[in-house]
Amino acid sequence: MEGKRKRKLSVAIITFNEEKNIGDCIRSVVSFADEIIVLDSLSTDKTKEIATSFPKVRFLEAPFPGHVEQKNKAISFCQNEWIFSLDADERADEVLQNSIQTFLETDEVHCDGYKIARLTFHLGRWIRYSGWYPQRRYRLFKKANASWIGENPHDFIELKPGSFGKVMKGNILHYSFTDFSHQITTINQFSSIVAYTRYAKGERFSLMKTIIKPLGKFFEIYLFKFGFLDGIPGLWIALASSFSTYLKYAKLYELDQLKIQRPSNIRKDYGKK
Numbered sequence: 001m002e003g004k005r006k007r008k009l010s011v012a013i014i015t016f017n018e019e020k021n022i023g024d025c026i027r028s029v030v031s032f033a034d035e036i037i038v039l040d041s042l043s044t045d046k047t048k049e050i051a052t053s054f055p056k057v058r059f060l061e062a063p064f065p066g067h068v069e070q071k072n073k074a075i076s077f078c079q080n081e082w083i084f085s086l087d088a089d090e091r092a093d094e095v096l097q098n099s100i101q102t103f104l105e106t107d108e109v110h111c112d113g114y115k116i117a118r119l120t121f122h123l124g125r126w127i128r129y130s131g132w133y134p135q136r137r138y139r140l141f142k143k144a145n146a147s148w149i150g151e152n153p154h155d156f157i158e159l160k161p162g163s164f165g166k167v168m169k170g171n172i173l174h175y176s177f178t179d180f181s182h183q184i185t186t187i188n189q190f191s192s193i194v195a196y197t198r199y200a201k202g203e204r205f206s207l208m209k210t211i212i213k214p215l216g217k218f219f220e221i222y223l224f225k226f227g228f229l230d231g232i233p234g235l236w237i238a239l240a241s242s243f244s245t246y247l248k249y250a251k252l253y254e255l256d257q258l259k260i261q262r263p264s265n266i267r268k269d270y271g272k273k
Contacts (some may be wrong), residue, residue: 010078096170113141192263195251
């Protein structure tokens, strides 16, 4: 099938201690990738050993300055015009694999990027509401026409002005949390990053926002984004999202009022170029 290809594709993945995920992630893209860039932020587990067992992988290491910065660095190492970007806890499903293969064999492509839906598995089921699906974002794009932007750790691809995008069939399967405890750990870490980033940009603590924003987030997820249709997991997601919002402002209070330098669970290399 590769003899019919009209273009080559790089896959970009960033990692840190992803020995449980990286193998399945690479296996989901190895059939259509011409090269796989794995940019690792100094893992201490078997991530490197597993990743380098795949011949198409080029394994690179660099300190972690932030999600946006690291993902942009990863795509800068890609040698092909088109890039498919994945996190280590994501996989391309069979429909998406076929869609990408068709894209690679198409004579002419009249766009600069493709939005792809992401389907998350959490608390024993696929979450199809709660604002988690389809959550289409650009993931397949021309290197020269796109970059990662956003507020760390909530990053996303943006096409340059004048670029044109389409939607691609298939899903990115997201295995974000092993269980609810893992979700709480992630919420604790990510809320620290958000508070630290916002404080550095000049935002300061607001008691009113600390009270109102978490309540608003719960109703947004559970009612307006139909979280109740996800059953009990939808309720847990809404409550966890509300808690996450509260933590961001509580940690902003620490930075602003208590003058701590950074939340204790942020890596020391975070923010370093």
